[in-house]
Amino acid sequence: MNNLLTKESIRLYTDNLKKTYIMGENRIEALKGISFEVKNGEFIAITGTSGSGKSTLMHLLGCLDVPTSGDYFIDGENVATMNRNELATIRNRKIGFIFQKFHLLADLNAIDNVALPQLYAKKAETEAREKALQTLKIVQLENRADHFPFQLSGGQQQRVAIARALINDPTILLADEPTGNLDTTTGEAIMNIFRRLNRERKTTIILVTHEPEIAAQADRVIDLRDGTIKSDNRI
Numbered sequence: 694m695n696n697l698l699t700k701e702s703i704r705l706y707t708d709n710l711k712k713t714y715i716m717g718e719n720r721i722e723a724l725k726g727i728s729f730e731v732k733n734g735e736f737i738a739i740t741g742t743s744g745s746g747k748s749t750l751m752h753l754l755g756c757l758d759v760p761t762s763g764d765y766f767i768d769g770e771n772v773a774t775m776n777r778n779e780l781a782t783i784r785n786r787k788i789g790f791i792f793q794k795f796h797l798l799a800d801l802n803a804i805d806n807v808a809l810p811q812l813y814a815k816k817a818e819t820e821a822r823e824k825a826l827q828t829l830k831i832v833q834l835e836n837r838a839d840h841f842p843f844q845l846s847g848g849q850q851q852r853v854a855i856a857r858a859l860i861n862d863p864t865i866l867l868a869d870e871p872t873g874n875l876d877t878t879t880g881e882a883i884m885n886i887f888r889r890l891n892r893e894r895k896t897t898i899i900l901v902t903h904e905p906e907i908a909a910q911a912d913r914v915i916d917l918r919d920g921t922i923k924s925d926n927r928i
């Protein structure tokens with residue numbers, strides 16, 4: 694493969710990414726120099742003990758926070774030097790983020806929660822709702838479009854959150870312990886959705902988990918330890 698092709702197949706690339714939190718007198722080095730690359734269509738699990746820096750890394754990868762130092766490229770653009778507005782635009786166009794605790798808006802029903810990223814992308818409301826309904830079909834929840842979060846089970850809320858993450862057709866899906874608040878059977882259903890998206894749409898997926906059975910479903914496992922990469926293995 695020539696250089697150009699190799700470059701084009703790289704979706705994400707981090708170089709010596711560091712994040713230090715300052716808490717009064719204390720400096721917490723949450724990430725101490727993370728370098729890795731992610732190819733188009735990879736399905737990666739990030740594992741590691743509590744406090745090893747998994748969520749910090751995911752927030753940087755998802756453009757929800759900025760690094761203290763180091764570089765981070767998405768499709769060849771250095772995100773580490775972007776301002777908040779530019780980051781928000783990249784996030785809205787390219788990234789879907791799924792949280793352990795769903796983070797749905799309690800006063801919006803399922804369809805309006807899912808439609809929100811379309812409205813941020815300045816799409817018309819009718820168009821956004823139509824796309825939201827289509828996207829709810831992917832997670833098989835079109836029959837719950839009018840339900841508010843409190844009227845949905847945990848697994849259903851997470852499926853709504855996945856639809857919200859998918860509505861702008863992201864090429865990168867990031868999920869921080871997406872099955873952590875769910876029972877095993879429900880968690881398995883959520884994993885089936887991720888696997889299908891990766892297989893059928895070639896969506897690049899990076900998923901944090903501390904469950905070995907979940908990590909085993911990925912193509913590659915990156916293990917974090919104390920803010921550094923302890924191992925990075927294709928399986």
Ligand SMILES: Nc1ncnc2c1ncn2[C@@H]1O[C@H](COP(=O)(O)OP(=O)(O)O)[C@@H](O)[C@H]1O
Pocket residue numbers: 714715716721722723741742743744745746747748749750
């Ligand atoms: N916003 C924050 N402010 C200060 N310290 C933080 C913050 N977020 C995380 N940390 C600290 O950074 C380290 C890594 O945390 P985190 O990335 O949440 O780990 P993990 O997700 O692997 O459990 C921990 O020591 C944690 O206490």
Ligand SMILES: [Mg+2]
Pocket residue numbers: 747748749
């Ligand atoms: Mg975490």
